[in-house]
Amino acid sequence: MTTFESVVQPKSKLWLAAIKPPMYTVAIIPITVGSAVAYAQTQAIDLNILGTFLLSAIAIIAWLNISNDVYDSDTGIDINKAESVVNLTGNRNLMFWLGNLFLGLGITGIATISWWQQDLTVVEIVLLSCFLGYSYQGPPFRLGYQGLGEIICTICFGPLALSAAYYSQTQSWSIANLLASLVIGISTSIILFCSHFHQVKDDLAAGKLSPIVRMGTKIGAVVLKWSTASIYALSAVGVASGLFPVATLLIFLSLPLAIKLTNFVSEYHDRPERVRTCKYLAVRLHFASGLLLAVGFYL
Template identity: 45%
Template sequence: MAATYCNLTKAFGFNKHNEYLQKHSYFKRQALSSMQSKISTYNVGIVFHWRYRRVLQLQRRHSYQHVPRATGAELSPTSFENFGEDISKGTLIWRAIKLPIYSVALVPLTVGSAAAYLQTGIFSARCYFVLLASSILVITWLNLSNDVYDFDTGADKNKKESVVNLVGSRTGTFIASYLCLAFGFIGLTWIAVEAGNIRSILFLASAIICGYIYQCPPFRLSYQGLGEPLCFAAFGPFATCAFYLLQSGASVMNHFPLTGTVLSASILVGFTTSLILFCSHFHQVEEDKEVGKLSPLVRLGTKRGAEVVKVTVMMLYALLVAFGLSKALPLTCIFLCALTVPMGNLVIRFVRDNHTDKNKIFMAKYFCVRLHALFGAALAFGLVVARMVNTTFTSRPVFS
């Protein structure tokens, strides 16, 4: 029977039919398997893509949440100076304005006026605010002209917050800067003529000349590493003593003497102002090297520059104590300025810990601005308090 079945199968072509069914079933299984594999691969791809996007989102959120911060201070929009490429136009404009830097106009004026009040007991609010507005115009000239001349040398070619790059006009920025200088100098001269003190004009002219030879051609002494001494002279002895003479010019003493008090105070103001400029070089050492700008940090390196910051801050407070012991400054100034020691210590630690990190170290100049403002306010308040409490402190004339 088995043999008969086999013969019948061969006779009627059942073998071919079976082979056809087997092949058709095989291809069907293969197609189904291929389709299932593609669907599985597609699903895995979707899951992987979703997970990868999720990881990127978490990493991005983590990076923004952990932007480098300095202990004890929050970063402002200006803090992200070199962080990331996409920066809003508003942030760039805010950086270009450099509002915190204008404390260098406020502090010398306030300290000089306080020293005059200690000497005479007189304070002219009108004189103070005209001088403040005029000083702000002069500082605006410094900032704008600095952007113009750095644009010319190529130092600011990659600086997005440069006013020239933002405005798109080198000529317009140049004209605006010198208009600010002209109006500022007119205001300063007006107060000096009213006060009848020609020496103050000489001091102010000397301060402006320091600013000019610091950055303007053909001098550009900042490219030779002489910016800090010029900054010290301009904002320290020259500007502070000039404002002292202009405020004291409201008295009947037209030939008002320069005292040890105002000279000591001006030296301290010069120290804190120069420290701002010094720390502003840390994050642009490579750019300065490319254009041949031999700033102190290019010459010294950031590690030794951090040591210079430490020594400068220590010298600031050592001079404060020395001036107090020599009775050049009243004890109220010594006590109040000593309260700013934590801020000075913060500057030292921040620069020491971050001098190699370009994305963090640019914040050092803003911490120096805070030290400059706090120390200047404490110094001025100490001079005012010394007059108000009627202490026996007497300021000795140095130059009459």
């Protein structure tokens, strides 16, 4: 986005884009699915723990979004990103400490769950996830600049998030939950993957070797198709193996969204001004597929 575009665009829209309301589904869906698997296997759920976990996860995602803008401002990669909270406020330090406040609130909520259970496992898992989340953009790691962001995203929002959610309800582990975590982890990383298509030039200028920079947008569009297909393949494997209830095939109702996303990227992968909206299609796919999977387990 050019400086001129950022001037003429209403400030309210820029703030809405900076806050990223749809992105908070990446906090809600893993906790919801992990808890749904627990319910399917135990026929019980602690709503106090579920509610506390959801609010804590939302706070942690707020920290992640704000801190990513803060650390990107340090490298200059967001110089043309009008919806960066740092660019909007002009106060990097304020955003840094606001992000840390959200992190503190989130960890406090998770620690409360561990205190209720007299078991540190959940807070340990979440702390590991937060560390990996920091390593994505934070110094001295900045692993996202080496193209490792999607791997980190898959681990944090897949196995770690669902394991924490499942354990918070059962204080045990589950193979079915692990398989479900791969579905959610991949669908979450697809959002991040799609966010790279329109910013190849800015990434190159900042020395960020995102997967799209490394492989190019054309190959990236093909990889997106296979990654998206794997969500449904893994779900089918779960049902065929008996790990998932048959009702989880409801996830296939989200298939039209998957087709729309992959076709859109295939057509506009090399046109930054058009393909930039594909990440919002990816968010819709993530939310719909995750919600349908959770409903399948609850049923």
